[in-house]
Amino acid sequence: QGIMDFEYVPFGNAFVEIKECADPSNDYTCWKRKCGPKATPPIPSDCFTGSINCQHGSGECYGNLVEVCVKNMTNNNPWKYMPFVDCFEAHEPGAGSKAHMEKCAQQYNLNPAVITSCQSGSSGKTLMAVAARATVMVK
Numbered sequence: 001q002g003i004m005d006f007e008y009v010p011f012g013n014a015f016v017e018i019k020e021c022a023d024p025s026n027d028y029t030c031w032k033r034k035c036g037p038k039a040t041p042p043i044p045s046d047c048f049t050g051s052i053n054c055q056h057g058s059g060e061c062y063g064n065l066v067e068v069c070v071k072n073m074t075n076n077n078p079w080k081y082m083p084f085v086d087c088f089e090a091h092e093p094g095a096g097s098k099a100h101m102e103k104c105a106q107q108y109n110l111n112p113a114v115i116t117s118c119q120s121g122s123s124g125k126t127l128m129a130v131a132a133r134a135t136v137m138v139k
Helices: 028-035 058-073 078-088 098-107 112-120 122-136
Strands: none
Touching (some): 058 112
16 A cells, blocks of 8 residues: 555446537547547537446446446545455456346445445436546546
8 A cells, every 4th residue: 555546447438428429420539529638618518417338338337337336435445446346347157247246245345235326326427427527538
């Protein structure tokens, strides 16, 4: 501890679907150009409020939501949330599922009901908007 700062942002190559990047150009590159650090004003109002599109589909989006909720539950302490993330993303049958989340939560003394409530509610959406902003602002 104390050697480096560590920030895990479960968002990856996901992007927020915005009106200015309507299909077929609604992709990460367009979103980054319109909402990222080099975007020119006016910045679209839906940069961090639209639907999230994950590179690997809805399973990845579910996992990202679970992980931002666990990160928040543990006060952003990587010593507490990374063991859960490691378990949750393990390469084994069922990894990333709700049942697997519950197993990992119990293993690391986290309340699966609290995770589910966050993941399926407004808290999860707010936390994902923070993750989206942190991701798109990386230069």
